[in-house]
Each structure stands twice: as C-alpha cells, then as structure tokens.
Amino acid sequence: MGADDPWVTPAERTGLTATPTYAETVTWLQRLVEAAPELSMVSLGRSPEGRDIWMVVASAEGAFTPATLKASGKPTLLAQAGIHPGEIDGKDAGLMLLRDMTVKSTKTKLLSGANFLFVPILGVDGHERSSLYGRINQRGPVEMGWRTNARNLNLNRDYSKLDTPEIQAIVRVINQWEPDLYLDLHVTNGIDKQYDITFCYNGQQSWSPGIAAWLEKRLTPALNQDLKAMGHIPGPHIFARDRRDLSRGVVASTAGPRYSNGYGDARHLPTVLVESHSLKPYRQRVLGTYVLLESSLRTLAKYGRQLRRAVTADRARQPERVPLTWKVPDAKPDEIEFLGVQWETTPSDISGGDRINYTGQPVTLTVPYIKYNEPEVSVTRPRAYWIPPSWPEVIDRLSRHGIYLETIAEPREVVVELARLSEVNLADEPFEGHVPVTAVARFERRTVTFPAGSVRVPTDQPLGDLAVLLLEPDSPDSFFQWGFFLEVLQRAEYVEGYVMEPLARRMLDRNPTLKRAFEKKLTEDDDFAADPRARLMWFYERTPYFDDRWRVYPVGRE
C-alpha cells in the first residue's frame, strides 16, 4: 500500500519496521470505525494505569452487541494481540485486515462467513512501557513494549487465578460474546529454526478431545496450506529438549489453565496459541500473522457448524476422571521432520560453558517428538464442591469465570470429604504476586455445617472441568496451590506445659491404647523421645482443644 494512501496503517507507513503507540493505534482505529459501517469499538474496561482496553467488533450486518452478533448465526473469531505487549505482530496485522475487509473491500468476503472480534492491545500498560530495549531476543519492531502489566504480572499466567483487570476483561468477553474460536497472538524466542510462524493447542488427550480433533483436522491443514501458499514456513510450536543437540528431540507440552490455550481447553473454548518467530524480520512476521487470521476466518466460515458440535460434545462429556497434570508416556515417541537451522557448539571463555552459534544454513532433521500427553495425576470428579462464604476472593473468581454457583440462604449440614494437608511446602520466592504452595492432601469424610452464604459448585455443568482444576488441591492451577488458602496453614492456639502435663497424665491413665501408642512412639522415634515440647504436643493433638481446622483445606467435596 502506498505511503500516501489515506488508509495506510501506521506500521505500513514505516514499511512494517515500527509499530504505533497506544494513542496512534486507537486514533487510527477510531477513524476506520467511523468510516466503516461494519465496525464498532467497545471498551472492555480499564488497565491498572487507567487505559481503556479496546475491542473492535466486525460484523457484515452491523451486529455490535453480544445478542445481535449471536443472532447473526455466523461463527465468531476472537483474536487478541499484545497479551505480551512486546510481541505485537498481531496488532499491526489486525489493523491491516480490518481495513481490507471494510473500507478497502479486498477481503469483504471474510465477513460474510464469520464475525471478527479483535483486541489490538490487551496489555495496554506494558505496551506503553516501550523502548528500543523491550525484548533483547527479538528483531523488531524498532521500539517495543514490555512483557508484564503495570503490576509486573504476566497476563499469560493469569487465566486461572484472574488477578488482573486485563484478563478479567477478556474472560468477560468470552462469557458475553461466546466466540467460537480464540487466537492468542505472540512472538516466541528460543532456538533458531526455519519456521516463521508456529502455533499449538492442547491435543486430543486433553479436556476437550472433540475440539482438539477439529483443530487438528480442519484448522491446522488450512493454516498450513494458506501460509505456505503465501511463502511462509508454518510449523508446530515446540521447544528443543536440548538446545546443544537437536537430535535429542523436540517437546510439546499440554498447557494448564493459567495459559490462554490451556484455559481454552479446560473450558471447552477452541483456543490456539500463535507464535511467530522472533529472529524473523518484523514485516515477515506481521504478514504471516495476517494470513493466519484470514485463513482462520475462512476455515471458521466453512467448518464452524462442525466445530460447534464438537464444543457441545466436549461440554457435555464431563468425564468421571479429570486429569490434573501430564507426563511423557513410556512408549518410544513418534518422530517429526524438523526444519532447523544448522548450529555449532564451541567452548566459551565468557560463560565458561558452551556457546551455540547458528550458521543460518537450513537443515532438515528427523527427531523424536516428545509429548506431555499422558495424564499423570487425575482425580475422581465429585458431584460438587462446597465453599464457605469466608473465602470471597475464591468465590468471586469462580463467578468471574462464568462457573454456575448455588448460594445457600440458610446454614446447611453436608457430608463432605475434606482434605487434611501435610508435608506443606511454600515456594522460596513469590511467583506472579503469590506464594505458591504444595501439600499432600488426604481426604477424610466429615459432616460440616456450611454457613448461610456458602456456595455449592456443581461439576455437572459446562465449566465443570474448570471448577475441578481450580478447586482440587492437587491441581497446579488450583487456588490452593496459588496460595489463596495460606491462612489455614497457620496454627492459632497453643497449650501451656503446666496445663498439658496433668491432662496427659489423665489421658494415659484412662486410655491403655493411647498409652501403648505413646510408648511405641518413644521407642521408635528418638528425636521425639528427646523433645519435651513434641511429647506434650502429641497429647495436645489428641484432645478436643486442638484446632480441628488446622491444615484442613476448607473446600469440601460432595
């Protein structure tokens, strides 16, 4: 497009070498929306620094509300750029595409088969923390934003815990507008390779097997074909097992619900993580992302009905066992043809280790394709969870996810399984504003009176799998492991030795079984025998005075 064309985008004006600021982006989009009856712009809310997070709604019929858009009957694509604001290819690609499908009329057809929701910049605050030095591993744009938001939180770790207004906003979009396909647009670093654009999603082993099959059989071949036709080299988004020796294989993970693609999988929303390659020129990456967006819209128009059937089936599936973590199966992995770039490894007197140097020479390798696709820890799906009203942060987040909750107006006695926690391990460092914690959870059956205002979270609902992942203490993305329940790990009441002594004496006199147990412990455990306080505590724990809620995870399983 000529630099004097009134609809040249700010990035095109620089030959796709630089990216516009937030203000330039919003001004340009407002002008486009003004001129195009197919477009509207809505604020999804404000960032921590007070910037509006904008979404462009593109609809051939001018259906600009969730209700009218759904009534159009067409499938809807939601694409977001700049969740990591330095990785901004998607924004500049999206601006070009919105223009071409409206005022330029070269891609009008795309909107006749599908609706398009486009968030040009999700991490608006990080986007404005822009400099020449945003991403050391990335070739362009000239200046780029910073990875985290104004609170230094990584938005693509926030999908499960929902701390940030940015991710809360995008989850509201998902709940209200109900897109059929969700694309999260990034730029990856890592090893050099020939691929200029890669993408991935959780496989068919995961929480949404029907959706995964569609992504594999319908979307992937279409994207690959269209990208290749335009001179790009698409491939799967994977990591090297050992950067010094690619022949050891490449690794594909199953993303958990803290990540966009894992979250989509857990809530049965078809979601694809797109990663263009940081070592390719900005222009090539933006153009590749453009083709991918265009191709996704076309595929959705063509196979959207089939995708909706897969979504319905996955929502209704509600398996009895829900996997929480994934491992590599024992069987020998498949092999994959990998389009690499030749590398040399030489000793470095700077690091004292090895130095990897990429020669730029393309090389095709056949390597093991290692997939984390076998369930490691799984749980039996309970009928429901019970949460006391004293944990409003947790209840509020469940509700923001769109999980259906029943709130009781009167206290209710319920037989539940409660987990007693042992071997509690707090992380040495904070992570994403939390102190992560793990523990061994042993469930015991108890009758508990839940106060008025407690919520019951049934698992036979479309978001039932997500509820399991958020509430099971063994789940790495549970509120428990994120550290939302640290209080229950703290002991509040103590016993004086002079009070415990006579009480322990009476207990020994009255209970021969207890006496035998105590004597056994003394002979078997020398540390215990030598620790007066531990010996008194042993009795205290066996009195009714001892706190029966200490180290008890307060969320019950029905």
Ligand SMILES: [Zn+2]
């Ligand atoms: Zn990223």
